[in-house]
Amino acid sequence: xxxxxxxxxxxxxxxxxVFQKLSAxxxxxxxxxxxxxxxxxxxxxxxxxxxxxxxxxxxxKAYQLSRNYTSHYSIFAGLSxxxxxxxxxxxxxxxxxxxIIVEMYRLWQSGQKVIIPYRLKRNDGFFNNLFANSYYQIIxxxxxxxxxxxxxxxxFIDREVIDIINTRIHAINTSLITEILRLxxxxxxxxxxxxxxxxxxxxxxxKKKIRLFKDTFFSCSTWPIxxxxxxxxxxxxxxxxxxxxxAYLALFGNPQFWGERLPGWTSTVIILSFxxxxxxxxxxxxxxxIWRIYEEVKNRPGYIVKKGPHNP
Numbered sequence: 501x502x503x504x505x506x507x508x509x510x511x512x513x514x515x516x517x518v519f520q521k522l523s524a525x526x527x528x529x530x531x532x533x534x535x536x537x538x539x540x541x542x543x544x545x546x547x548x549x550x551x552x553x554x555x556x557x558x559x560x561k562a563y564q565l566s567r568n569y570t571s572h573y574s575i576f577a578g579l580s581x582x583x584x585x586x587x588x589x590x591x592x593x594x595x596x597x598x599x600i601i602v603e604m605y606r607l608w609q610s611g612q613k614v615i616i617p618y619r620l621k622r623n624d625g626f627f628n629n630l631f632a633n634s635y636y637q638i639i640x641x642x643x644x645x646x647x648x649x650x651x652x653x654x655x656f657i658d659r660e661v662i663d664i665i666n667t668r669i670h671a672i673n674t675s676l677i678t679e680i681l682r683l684x685x686x687x688x689x690x691x692x693x694x695x696x697x698x699x700x701x702x703x704x705x706x707k708k709k710i711r712l713f714k715d716t717f718f719s720c721s722t723w724p725i726x727x728x729x730x731x732x733x734x735x736x737x738x739x740x741x742x743x744x745x746x747a748y749l750a751l752f753g754n755p756q757f758w759g760e761r762l763p764g765w766t767s768t769v770i771i772l773s774f775x776x777x778x779x780x781x782x783x784x785x786x787x788x789x790i791w792r793i794y795e796e797v798k799n800r801p802g803y804i805v806k807k808g809p810h811n812p
Contacts, residue, residue, distance in 0.1 A: 502526070502533040502605060503587035505578030507571045508550060509540040511592040515550050518592055519560065525598050531605055535560045538578045541568035551809060563811055566804040572653075572712065573803040576671040579662050581805065588656040596654065600692045604656040607688060613658035614680060614687040618648040619694050635713055643721035645681040648689045655680055656690075671802030673792050674719040675712060714788070724785040731778065742771070 504522060508515055519535050526533050537550040539562065550562035565577060575589045586608050590596060596617070604615045636651040655677060657665075669679050681687065805811050 501584040502531055502601075503578075503582035503584030504533055504535050504601075505575060505582060505587060505589040506535060506537045507540065507574045507578075507589060507591050508537050508542065508546050509568065509571070509574075509592075510542045510544055511539075511546045512544065512549065514592045514594075515546065516553050518590065518594065519553060519557070521594070522590075522598055522601075525602060529602050529605075531602065533559065534582065534584060536578050536582055537562040538574040539564040540571065540574045541565050554810065561810040562808070564806045564808060566806050569803045570712070572675040572677075573671060575676045576665070577803045577805050579665055579676075581811070582662065585659045586657065587659075587662055589654055595694050597692060597694075600690065601656075604690060607690070608656060608658060612688045613661055614683075614685040615656040615690050616648060616652050616677075616681075616687050617654055617656070617690045617692055618652040620691050621693075639678075639716060639721075642723040643678075643717065645678050647677075647681070648691075652689075653677055658685075661685060670796060672796065672800065673715045673802075675716050678716050678719060719792070725789065728782045728785060731782075735775070735778070739771075 506515060506518055515537055522533070522535065535557070537553070537560070539547040539550060541564070547562065547564045550560075554560040554562045561581070563577065563581060565574065569577075571591070578589060579587060586605070588601060588604070590598075590601075600617060604617065607615055632651060636647045640646050657680065661680065661683065664683060665676070665679065
């Protein structure tokens with residue numbers, strides 16, 4: 501059985517539209533499935549509509565998170581309650597063609613445990629494209645995970661991978677796609693053409709994008725810490741060279757340096773200012789890691805699924 505995790509946030513009637521279209525395609529190809537709606541803390545009637553859909557269809561279940569955690573944590577929540585032999589998340593915007601789910605299901609039947617669908621091209625506007633492309637290029641260059649061209653935010657995974665995610669991965673300050681890519685399992689990258697976007701306002705704000713970048717970067721990259729070590733070594737050598745240089749000038753050099761008399765405090769102020777800024781920058785990077793360690797030690801849940809008809 502395939503578990504379809506529908507990510508809902510102020511979705512309204514789009515939930516039933518997604519379900520009807522998916523049902524038509526999957527039933528046509530005789531693919532058994534369950535449809536799990538994860539409402540990400542919507543304050544409209546989205547959750548009530550999902551419950552109504554569940555009352556009318558035996559293979560539909562609806563859950564609601566205690567607040568808005570963003571879609572990446574909604575997928576974690578969906579995996580924690582799904583029962584299928586494989587699972588895939590789908591947004592409610594219908595931008596991903598549902599026909600590819602059938603193709604990925606056949607790949608899973610042939611033995612693929614991790615399938616990563618990715619868009620062949622992005623048409624989200626200049627600034628969104630620039631932000632997304634820069635994000636994936638930085639992550640690919642400076643971390644231990646490698647995204648496909650143009651990036652990816654969805655996945656089709658086997659029950660073995662689902663169980664590892666549910667039992668071994670702490671869903672906090674991270675994203676599911678990076679955790680899956682780090683697990684290995686020789687992911688199969690599946691390209692597709694995105695369908696036309698719906699005329700709906702995106703709720704994926706700049707603040708959420710920045711948080712995702714920080715969580716992804718610091719959870720899968722040790723480059724900043726290594727950079728601090730390397731900078732410390734380089735500047736230690738530079739400082740040693742300056743010591744030797746100024747000692748030579750003091751003992752053997754001409755007090756007229758390059759034709760101008762330099763006050764004794766000039767070099768001191770410049771060096772102190774530079775290294776003070778470097779220290780604050782380094783402490784900021786270290787603080788990002790320590791803050792995440794602090795959050796892990798507290799062992800707080802990355803999401804909370806509220807009690808309801810399907811989560812008593």
